[in-house]
Amino acid sequence: MNSQTAPSLADVARHAGVSLSTASRALNDAYGVSAVTRARVLESASALDFVVSPDARRLASGTTGRVAVVVPHIERWFFGQMVSGIERVLSEADFDILLYHVDDAEDRREFLARLPARRKVDAVVVVAFPVGEAERERLELIGAKIIAAGGQSASYPYVCIDDVNAGRLAMDHLTSLGHRRIAMIAGSDPDQPGWPATPGRSRAYESALEALGVSPDPALVRDVDWNPVNAGKAMADILDAAGEPPTAVYAHGDELAFGVLHTLRHRGYRVPEDISVIGIDNHPLAELLDLTTVAQDVGEQGAAAARLVLQALGRAQAEPGAAPGVVAPVHLVERASTAPPRS
């Protein structure tokens, strides 16, 4: 026994002169082992400095003590916050987090198809992407619970914000200031067609204008992936294409708004005197950039998703009469990037 190798169960069994399965049963307090044999195995384990592997113990109990967290981006603010909140609650409950990054829809499908065969987790938290029916069934077949964080689903417990409501708060703020000519920078993910965040936030734009009898001007609307630089380019596009510039810009997220602010500053527009800007998120830098925004607490959404995991695994009690999902609150944070339009 050198310091490089930990003693194995086989070493213990050999030392005690019993079979591997007897050694395993003895160490796991399973039935079918005499008291004398159990004592001998425990003595051998102690003599060899053998530590019962949690893997072995958990194989016996049929659980893994692990939860997979699957994210399309790790390095972006929203996902970091989410993972941080999930980790905080699950690690307190003594679960380990397996972190998986999946890229596009194909990658995700393949990952979720492979996961059951590997049978390594008790639950899967999917962050901000949809899970297809076939994947869901396959995961449920092996008893792994699924929780959706950052997106809604009828099929399994979820945590998300109400995107229509978040968008409405942003648009109501602009229209109540008197803005009518409002541009929209919509965030969309080419890898996630059909995910609700984008259509919900866009619908809010259309309904707010409709309610005022304003017909949306397609020259004022651009779809970009969630990248501030591309949002800045989209803003430049709008300024170039639209005859008259908008008096306000509604961005689907703060990081998109940062790109808009950059373009406006470079083009010589003052914010909010010439053009108002609003985002959604309350990104930590929004305060530093004086950005008015609709705030959501993403870390708390991660914690709520983790609590849904614990409930699904029977490790925590659900609120009586609780809905299958948690809709996290949002609220307007007024800063210096919005003001009434110049008359």
Place this chain on the structure above:
Amino acid sequence: MNSQTAPSLADVARHAGVSLSTASRALNDAYGVSAVTRARVLESASALDFVVSPDARRLASGTTGRVAVVVPHIERWFFGQMVSGIERVLSEADFDILLYHVDDAEDRREFLARLPARRKVDAVVVVAFPVGEAERERLELIGAKIIAAGGQSASYPYVCIDDVNAGRLAMDHLTSLGHRRIAMIAGSDPDQPGWPATPGRSRAYESALEALGVSPDPALVRDVDWNPVNAGKAMADILDAAGEPPTAVYAHGDELAFGVLHTLRHRGYRVPEDISVIGIDNHPLAELLDLTTVAQDVGEQGAAAARLVLQALGRAQAEPGAAPGVVAPVHLVERASTAPPRS
């Protein structure tokens, strides 16, 4: 067998009429099982839709296929980038990432002390915090390799930038523009005394001034934790306390510089006309804020750390004559936040 419970090895053994250890050996292609018995077990496994657990397989091989990544912050840009880079390389090599968040020094010590007893990983990547000798020895005793990412260590392989060099590039840029009255916002972590980033970046400040025969003015230097809002307050402090404002500010990181830019704008100072600002990192928003900075590629550092893991586990070849560590390159990115001082 209902859809809630996956069949266990015990179910397979019962179905095949063999002992648990025989079933295990048969499924793991281990010695001591006749071809007939093996075939019977495989048939039972197939009939029951039993999938061999990687845990079981790996227990037999003595490895876990898992690497722990331990970070003091998940939600901050640097750590998200790092984890993203580590995940990209290790998942390609079919390793799973166990993500652990540890708070302060005490929490870290406790985590590293507990980890060996749980024996769940083949390697541990510690991101940007030091590992004490006692913890290191305990981890090595159980054969888990340690890699340091985002910080240097003589005791085990590491990936980091040369902090003195990064600071020197920033200071040389300012002094070559003609700045002599330079403030420094130093980032320090109260939970990580003695970690090299802060002293290295501060030393660069002192040597650059010394080389010019300028004695550092304590009224121009503030230590803050890595928080943009606190950096902004420190900048306000400097403006209030120093008789004459500095002509330039050197921040240990871009997020600190963002806070500095905010305060300067609110106090009516123009950047760079009145005061130049430089950071370190090349944070994705640095471009949008026109911040001159010393760029590092943190995602690539994560990937390099993952490659050191693979080498340590014998899964990849080290470069012949390679040093135990990787010093990642940095370079100056000039943008519009720096200019010569007004004469």
